Amino acid sequence: MRLGLLSDLNAERAARRAAILVTELASGEQRLVREGDIGQDPLAAELQEALRRGKSGLLEQNGRQFFLTVQAPPVRVAVIGAVHISQALAPMAKGVDLDVTIIDPRTAFATPERFPDVPVLAEWPDAALPDYGLDRYTATVALTHDPKIDDPALIAALRSPCFYIGTLGSRKTHERRVQRLLSAGFGEADLARIHAPIGLDIGAVSPAEIAVSILAEIIAALRQDRRRAA
Amino acid sequence: MVSTETDILRAAEEWRRAGRGVALATVIETWGSAPRPVGSHLIIDEDTNFLGSVSGGCVEGAVITEALDVIADGKPRMLEFGVADETAWQVGLSCGGRIRVYVERVE
Structure with missing residues (x-):
């Protein structure tokens, strides 16, 4: 994971905003999707659902496997x-x-x-x-x-x-x-x-x-x- | 006090900024009665200091060993542990569950 990405993830947490880190497992490619930007993401519906459940997990999409690190603010x-x-x-x-x-x-x-x-x-x-x-x-x-x-x-x-x-x-x-x-x-x-x-x-x-x-x-x-x- | 996942990711950032080689391990899948839920993190530095937990102690040693290789070559690795593992008597999960752990370097 790039340090900048980790740092952005921590910053969202500190600001009490939810965010999801999307990792494509085959390539290791990663992106951070902020709560407010989910609508524009190609996996919008799946990310929305993951956020609602508040749970990290695997996602299969068109033969590609992603891991979603769902980060909700501390309670x-x-x-x-x-x-x-x-x-x-x-x-x-x-x-x-x-x-x-x-x-x-x-x-x-x-x-x-x-x-x-x-x-x-x-x-x-x-x-x-x-x-x-x-x-x-x-x-x-x-x-x-x-x-x-x-x-x-x-x-x-x-x-x-x-x-x-x-x-x-x-x-x-x-x-x-x-x-x-x-x-x-x-x-x-x-x-x-x-x-x-x-x-x-x-x-x-x-x-x-x-x-x-x-x-x-x-x-x-x-x-x-x-x-x-x- | 048990560290929260937040503390762990914050520490990963601090360790890396301090110039240490750091690997992040994440539980990405579990079957049966796994001790730590999906999304749990363990971070490891090049001197084998670690924080967090992916299994409550059962396989941490093996994850740390792999993490050192990840820190060295930068290639993410997928690790799987369970009672069916041939090294189960060494690092298997006594609870009978299976877990898959993704280990990546913090660049």
Whole structure:
């Protein structure tokens, strides 16, 4: 592989843009196809499908064999609330390759001492999230229990293509939240995107167990569609 | 911490820019219960430093040996490993799967 090509591939990754490296195995010939340029490629339909599945793999076309290295951006989790569950979640998320950022306007909570290994933004979600950028490789998790802080994050998430939205709260709390979001102009289809109460139902009790259930649900949202598509 | 595929490709670029001879190995096909998925990378330099994994340890040694030849002559190679391999007792996959690995030089 030419160094320039490798460098371009890494640059796309750093900019959080998907790209596919196409290698013709017989000749070793390679090209990098950026997400935005797939339509112009001779293998447009096949590359589009590979990107949708998010999986690298072999492709046979007119007797020629290609290998597609599919590179999707690293998956991020925006955690609203510098709370106990978040403290348990941050290191676990790292172990499964999820990049966590903690967002909480309460400066007593949002400290680097409480979260030594992840970025911490002591800002309101509606101030922090536009720059952070909720894209379709990002999950949003709202854990403060405080509608003043959680609601602006949920609203930003619902207006974004992020692949997962989850928030704490009993059914009653969630009903009230649904009413607030309905009056804010969201519809049933929007609200169906919210996982509440958050996390897979594994009977989790401690903050660490709840963190496990949240991460499991995020991984399920990330992988299961692709598995069904495979 | 296990390196992600991103870290590995970034390291490949850094190693090459530092003037080291570098080969990139990629799992391109698997059959049966292969330990690492298609698209997994292993990078190797001329001093046999390596990062990443194509099989969780079963055939890395053999891939590294081939990678040194790839770094030397620049010709990509296709390697196949499995229990049916005649050297299976040495470098076979204990899980019974088979994998095909493409090894190329970073120019």
